[in-house]
Amino acid sequence: MNSLYSPLTFNRGPAMKNRFMLAPLTNLQSHEDGTCSEDEYRWLTKRAEGGFGLTMTCAAHVQEEGKGFPGQLGIFSDDHLPGLTRLASTIKANDSIAVVQLYHGGMRCPADVIGMQPLCASDNEKWNARAMTTAEVDAMIEAFIRAAQRAEKAGFDGVELHAAHGYILAQFLSADINHRTDRYGGSLANRQRPIFDIIHGIRQRCGTDFSIGVRLSPERFGMNLQEVVQVADQLMRDELIEYLDMSMWDVFKMPEDGAAGGKSLLSHFTELDRKGVRLGVAGKLRTPAELQRAMDLGVDWIMLGRAAILHHDFPNRLRTDADFVPVDLPVSPEHLRAEGLGATFIEYMKSWKGFVRDNEGMIDDDLILNS
Secondary structure, eight states: OGGGGSOBOOSSSOOBSSSEEEOOOOOOOSOTTSOOOHHHHHHHHHHHHTTOSEEEEEEEESSGGGOOSTTOOBOSSGGGHHHHHHHHHHHHHTTOEEEEEEEOOGGGSOHHHHTSOOEESSOBTTTTBEEOOHHHHHHHHHHHHHHHHHHHHHTOSEEEEEOOTTSHHHHHHOTTTOOOOSTTSSSHHHHTHHHHHHHHHHHHHSOTTOEEEEEEOSSSTTOOHHHHHHHHHHHHHTTOSSEEEEEOSSTTOOOSOTTSTTSOTTHHHHTSOOTTOEEEEESSOOSHHHHHHHHHTTOSEEEESHHHHHOTTHHHHHHHOTTOOOOOSSBOHHHHHHTTOOHHHHHHHTTBTTTBTTOOOOBOGGGTTTO
8 A cells, every 4th residue: 555655746835644545525605605614614624634745635626607506616706715815724734735626517507406407518408408609618718717716816726627527618528518619629639728728827816836637527418438538648748737647437437439449438548648747536435445456547636525535534444554444335414424514515415326324315326426
């Protein structure tokens, strides 16, 4: 397990004391105006206390119309700064890198949550979403950049752009969803433009040591594996970011694309020339053996979701006990409460199939991790 506890440096920003990142988990715990609640604060800071080298917030929406779920953390207004500042300060006081994940749900924003028809790269009948105007796309890009500036002002070390799981940046990236004819549609260069424009804008307006990560998912929601590989390759080749976060649902799976060459999904990314960019993964990593297997496959860091919910101090436990085994599922609500989950989060967890004792659960947790 030594590789999991060696420090990791980045082109920008502080070094990570180990290879454990906290996954940006939906938890429904903040106030409806987007301000950070006491429960959200406790959930995150408890993971920093538990030894995670980097503590990432849930997806924080950069525009009011980008809100994807009730109780979502916001970063679209200066009204959010007091709670964000307190959160960043405590995370960093526990020797953990503090990062906000920046998000806009696009077509996946429920109309009853945002009070309007959801927006998308193009009209989408399935989600009852309408195409954004060019001016609205420009405003969305600006909102991401301003949110990064707000995160820096609050004291965070960096931000991660959520360009995965079928949310707004992934909607633009997908040729299946994006049918635009302006500068944000058509070629891959145009469809990836919002991601790269946001990155360049953050670089211009934030400090030279402010870090940027990007989350991509290589499959589902209209993603084309080879195009995602091309985007990842450019991000790494040009060293535009500090780390690439690949969300794969299952780190060890084979591609759903039968024409992908018969090699694992992960290998499409570990084989790229990373230069100074660090590569990490998320997806069904729970046991120490699984963590080490992922590291042995050539990633630089691992991201924990379910395991971090079950044990706020997973990194510290494993460091002091090489035989540590996570608690078996399902767990009791009392266990989750002791691990720092608030009442709303615990109720949410009951929808995860097989996670909470005495509750059947109806939703596949693979689709909810950082939903």
